[in-house]
Amino acid sequence: LAQDNTFKIGLILPMTGQQATTGRQIEAAARLYMAQNGDTVAGKKIQLIVKDDTSLPDATRRLAQELVVNDKVNVLAGFGITPSALATAPIATQSKTPMVVMAAATSSITQASPYVVRTSFTLPQVSVALADWAPKNGIKKVVTLVSDYGPGIDAEKYFKERLIFNGGQVTEALRVPLRGPDFAPFLQKVRDAKPDALFVFVPSGAGAAVMKQFAERGLDKAGIKLIGTGDVTDDDQLNDMGDVAVGVVTSHHYSAAHPSALNKKFVEAFSKANKGLRPNFMAVGGYDGMRVIYEALKISKGQGGGDALLAGMKGQIFESPRGKMFIDAQTRDVVQDIYLRKVEKKDGQLYNVEFDVIKDVKDPGKAK
Ligand code: DHB
Incomplete structure (x- = not known):
């Protein structure tokens, strides 16, 4: 099997059905992050694979399994609703694949697998x-x-x-x-x-x-x-x-009207790239989730391995369009204003x- 130089992110989102706005917002934000930061990181070519789970947890789990086994993704990401995140957590654990939760917000999700890292919020x-x-x-x-x-x-x-x-x-x-x-x-x-x-x-x-x-x-x-x-x-x-x-x-944790210079730039760029659409809190969870993945890849010097990536995700502190943001190394959950x-x-x-x-x-x- 040829070692290729791609780094794959499997982004599972509700692109259709009742939660479709979540999928639309997060996909747009992930693509904006890539457009602004390039698609080569630490020598690897980033490939985003988007899958629609229609917000049904059985579909999320099946898609996650296929992404891990067939596509050999380095990271799983997205997760529009809590049942989808919880259904996928055992796959992240078994395959040692970091799972970046960009939307779902029930407190217990980060405890469902040691490979979960959250960039959204909790209720x-x-x-x-x-x-x-x-x-x-x-x-x-x-x-x-x-x-x-x-x-x-x-x-x-x-x-x-x-x-x-x-x-x-x-x-x-x-x-x-x-x-x-x-x-x-x-x-x-x-x-x-x-x-x-x-x-x-x-x-x-x-x-x-x-x-x-x-x-x-x-x-x-x-x-x-x-x-x-x-x-x-x-x-x-x-x-x-x-x-x-x-x-x-x-x-x-997020308003499109947050009065920081960084947020003004984010809202303007997002809106421009998406026919005037205003980013919501889902978009910022997706945008920051991509940041966490990119930086983890840099910190681990291009190593796509799950444990090295996870280590690089823990403890990140940075300015988000929402304000200051911190991934607590102990809980893997977001600490924020x-x-x-x-x-x-x-x-x-x-x-x-x-x-x-x-x-x-x-x-x-x-x-x-
Ligand atoms: C969840 C989904 C949402 O759309 C939201 O706004 C908050 C939480 C969830 O399912 O966890």
Whole structure:
């Protein structure tokens, strides 16, 4: 077998189906990173192999297996939703292939394999900041509404624990199905319960439907505030959500409006390369994931071996378009600044405008 000089990255994403915006954002960001940084690293020619798992975990696992066995990829990457990441983790372990999780955000994913490295975020990491903000801003009684799977359950649990600690209460905890959810009956319940606020976690791509139903059911007129993790005011959809979104407060690790020079360059270049598309938090997870892979290849002096690459991924610190970012060598999870943001209209466009920051936040899910 001829030793060739390629370094293969198998990027598994939902390119079609309910989570397709995640795939579109991450693929575009990975290609932008390669266009900006070249496709030769430490003497190796980088080859990106993109596969569509349609966000079905059985497909993710099958594709990962084929990429490892047939294509002999050096790295697995992508993973749009938690079940896809969890289904693939045993393959990463068995084949000693680093698995860079660019999207999925349930706390426990990094514990499913010692070969997982995460460049997205975790739901506990972003939810706690909002539970600190809310009671100081007149929000004491909250109903939570989350997608009924890993990240939603993390968000519900960590938001609630911290809110209670701060003297608030969660009067009802509602869970909606991940696949094809109908938010209307749940929102009617919330309207009847009349809490100070509704806390929402839904995955990227579902926020616009929540916002529309929230307005149609008259929850805003009834004086109920909408708060949530930044997934609900996703930059991919935010601009089309209309005035109901204005004033919504969320906590998250990335906003396209983050006012750094590096982010301005990133947003401009991404938008230019993708017909005006605004990058969201998925894009930044993909962009930074490519950075982590490129640098690991350099640190390991072009060695494509899984253990050498993994060692090069651990402990990386760098400036991301989101702000400072750190891959904790112990947990292989991302440590980053978390921002409180409010949706504002500027020059006719809606943005998540950051108004406060909590520095260097580790995933609280790892402390237990
Ligand atoms: C997950 C998916 C999302 O689209 C998101 O915004 C957060 C978490 C997940 O499945 O882990």
